[in-house]
Structure formats: C-alpha cells, structure tokens
Amino acid sequence: MAEKLGFGLLGSGLIAPFHAKSVQESDGGSLIAVCDTNRERADPLAGKFGVKAYCTLDDMLKDDRIHVVNVLLPNHLHHDAVVRSAKAGRHVIMEKPPAMTLQETDDMIAVCTAKKVKFTCMVQCRVRQAIQYMKKAVDDGRFGQILHADAYMKWFRSTDYYKSDAWRSSRKSGAGVTVQQAFHYIDLLQYIVGPVARVEAKMTNLAHPEIKIEDTVLSFVTYKNGALGVVQASTALWPGTDVRIEINGTNGTAIMMGEKMVTWKFRDERPEDATIRQVGSASQTTAAGGAADFGHLDHKVVIQNMIDAVRKDVPILIPVPSVRHTVEIVLGMYHSAARKTPIDLPVKDDPTVWDM
Numbered sequence: 606m607a608e609k610l611g612f613g614l615l616g617s618g619l620i621a622p623f624h625a626k627s628v629q630e631s632d633g634g635s636l637i638a639v640c641d642t643n644r645e646r647a648d649p650l651a652g653k654f655g656v657k658a659y660c661t662l663d664d665m666l667k668d669d670r671i672h673v674v675n676v677l678l679p680n681h682l683h684h685d686a687v688v689r690s691a692k693a694g695r696h697v698i699m700e701k702p703p704a705m706t707l708q709e710t711d712d713m714i715a716v717c718t719a720k721k722v723k724f725t726c727m728v729q730c731r732v733r734q735a736i737q738y739m740k741k742a743v744d745d746g747r748f749g750q751i752l753h754a755d756a757y758m759k760w761f762r763s764t765d766y767y768k769s770d771a772w773r774s775s776r777k778s779g780a781g782v783t784v785q786q787a788f789h790y791i792d793l794l795q796y797i798v799g800p801v802a803r804v805e806a807k808m809t810n811l812a813h814p815e816i817k818i819e820d821t822v823l824s825f826v827t828y829k830n831g832a833l834g835v836v837q838a839s840t841a842l843w844p845g846t847d848v849r850i851e852i853n854g855t856n857g858t859a860i861m862m863g864e865k866m867v868t869w870k871f872r873d874e875r876p877e878d879a880t881i882r883q884v885g886s887a888s889q890t891t892a893a894g895g896a897a898d899f900g901h902l903d904h905k906v907v908i909q910n911m912i913d914a915v916r917k918d919v920p921i922l923i924p925v926p927s928v929r930h931t932v933e934i935v936l937g938m939y940h941s942a943a944r945k946t947p948i949d950l951p952v953k954d955d956p957t958v959w960d961m
C-alpha cells in the first residue's frame with residue numbers, strides 16, 4: 606500500500622470541497638482524484654486541489670492509487686456507488702442519509718462487510734464535543750431518568766438553493782427537510798438517547814411554493830426508554846437560527862445551540878462541568894442560513910478516523926449499522942405524515958411515501 610491513503614471523491618458538488626479540504630489537512634491521507642458526470646463541476650474542483658478529474662466511477666475505480674471512495678452523490682444514488690466501490694475493494698465514506706430504503710441500507714452494510722472494507726456515514730455532528738459530552742452524561746446516568754429529548758432546527762434555504770439542482774426538490778431523490786437537513790439532528794437524538802418506539806409527524810410547505818416537497822416537519826417522538834420528544838425542523842424560517850438539541854432528565858438538563866453548549870446543569874455538579882460549559886463556539890456557523898455556511902472540522906474528524914481505521918485498525922467512529930435506525934425513524938415520520946396517524950417502529954420500506 607502507498608505511504609498515504611488515497612482518496613477519490615465521487616460527486617463534485619456542494620459538499621465535495623469540505624471532503625477535499627479535510628483530506629488535504631489530514632494526517633496520512635492524500636486526495637488523488639475527483640469525479641463528476643458533469644465536467645463543469647469536476648474540472649474546477651480538480652484544478653483547485655491539484656488532482657485528477659474523472660467523469661465516471663468506473664474510470665476512477667481503475668486508479669489503483671485510490672483506497673477510499675467518498676460517495677457525495679444525491680441521496681438516491683448512494684447505494685449503487687457504495688456497492689460498486691466496495692466490490693472493487695475500496696473503503697467507503699458515504700454522505701448522509703445512507704439511502705432511501707432500509708433494504709438498500711442493509712444491502713450496503715452486507716456488501717461492505719463481505720468485502721471486508723471499512724464503511725462509515727457522514728453524520729458528522731455526532732463528533733461535536735458538546736454531543737460527546739451529552740452522550741457520556743447519558744451513559745454515566747447523570748440525567749437520571751430522561752424525560753425529554755428534542756431537536757429544533759429553524760433554518761432557511763432560498764429558492765436558489767432548491768432550484769440549483771433538480772434532485773433538491775425531488776422526494777424520490779432524497780429531498781425534503783426531514784430526510785435531508787433534519788436527518789442529522791434526528792440522528793443525534795437516537796445516538797444520545799437511544800431507540801425510538803413511536804413517531805407522529807405532520808409535514809407542510811410553508812415558504813417554498815416553487816417546490817412540492819415539505820420544507821417543514823413537526824413530529825412527536827416517544828423513545829423506547831419512555832422519554833418524550835419533539836422534532837421541529839424547517840428551511841422556511843429566515844434568516845435561520847442555530848439548531849438546538851435539548852436533553853432533560855430528572856437530574857439534569859443540557860442544551861447545545863449550533864455547536865455550543867449553552868446549558869449544562871446537573872444536580873451532582875462535578876469539577877469538570879465548568880470546562881464543559883465552555884465547549885463550542887457561538888460564532889462557528891452551522892448551516893442555519895445557507896447550505897455551505899459551515900466549517901469542515903467535523904468532516905475532518907470522520908475522515909481522519911477512516912485513515913486511522915485502515916492504518917491502525919482503530920474502530921470506525923460512525924459505523925453505518927448505527928445510522929440505520931435514523932433511516933427507520935425518518936421513514937416512520939414520512940409514513941405518519943402520509944397516513945395521518947402515529948406510527949410504531951420498526952417500520953418496513955414503503956416506496957410510495959416518496960411518491961407524494
């Protein structure tokens with residue numbers, strides 16, 4: 606194997622520069638190529654980072670300097686690209702959400718397992734320090750009984766954003782605020798608090814008459830451990846304010862806003878709590894007002910983890926099986942909104958929910 610781990614980016618759109626910068630700044634990774642069926646996207650990106658441009662995945666997979674493929678395609682195209690990359694013996698970093706169905710998610714996991722390649726999903730908010738502290742406090746029992754766990758995402762996306770590519774307004778392609786933007790925060794809730802037992806969701810379009818998909822979701826959530834929760838997410842609320850993740854238990858409350866811990870209070874105050882209250886920066890943008898308006902530091906952690914997993918056999922921080930339940934919760938929300946009824950999990954795939 607070459608001295609550095611070689612990366613090839615499949616898809617050269619909005620998220621690609623975040624991956625490119627992260628690889629370039631990594632310890633042990635080297636950006637080898639970018640790929641896009643649209644040459645007008647691949648060529649400038651390749652030029653900016655001084656790497657080769659390919660037009661097809663098949664051509665990129667012939668380049669044996671590439672050990673990891675970063676799948677940065679519209680959501681409905683992840684499955685095919687992941688399977689082909691893994692079958693070609695490449696490790697895979699896949700953008701979120703994994704896929705539009707549980708069957709495709711399971712299939713990707715099975716192929717990557719069979720081919721013995723490393724496989725991770727970029728739900729990068731999990732690595733934020735504030736989230737790690739919240740999770741540890743849950744694991745340590747500091748919250749007592751968890752009573753509430755909520756995500757409030759009052760964001761804004763312009764008409765230009767939705768018009769910038771056809772897939773951004775097509776539910777079948779994985780658009781819609783629930784599966785696209787809110788996916789990160791639904792994922793955080795299940796990551797921190799544990800599995801969800803029931804969801805009840807309403808979806809609507811408040812401020813984007815030019816598209817047919819939902820720009821707003823309101824959902825009640827019941828967790829398996831008995832806690833209740835709310836997922837409120839919208840891209841209709843100009844100018845967009847920082848996302849809030851709130852966990853309340855009988856013995857404590859923690860709130861992250863953007864990436865900053867704004868509330869951290871427990872009945873059993875510990876010496877480290879003063880430091881934890883300072884975690885995160887209120888000035889770090891986290892995509893509230895624009896799709897590319899955030900830093901790449903969280904991406905960098907996930908990409909460094911892939912390098913260390915391949916090179917030093919450290920565990921993958923975000924194994925895709927741990928994200929499967931988020932796909933299931935999101936599917937449950939779409940089922941619920943379509944049928945106007947609460948939905949108990951687990952759910953089965955029903956592609957008709959993407960037809961509306």
Ligand SMILES: NC(=O)c1ccc[n+]([C@@H]2O[C@H](COP(=O)([O-])OP(=O)(O)OC[C@H]3O[C@@H](n4cnc5c(N)ncnc54)[C@H](O)[C@@H]3O)[C@@H](O)[C@H]2O)c1
Pocket residue numbers: 615616617618619620621640641642643646660661662676677678679680682700701702727728729770785896
């Ligand atoms: N983790 C995050 O915070 C974050 C943020 C934004 C987007 N994303 C995810 O990243 C992925 C891409 O989103 P984006 O906003 O960059 O989309 P985009 O439309 O800007 O870019 C996708 C690119 O893929 C190219 N493409 C389509 N089919 C292709 C194929 N078969 N082979 C090669 N190239 C092909 C398109 O030409 C386009 O340039 C999505 O899964 C999205 O959910 C994640």
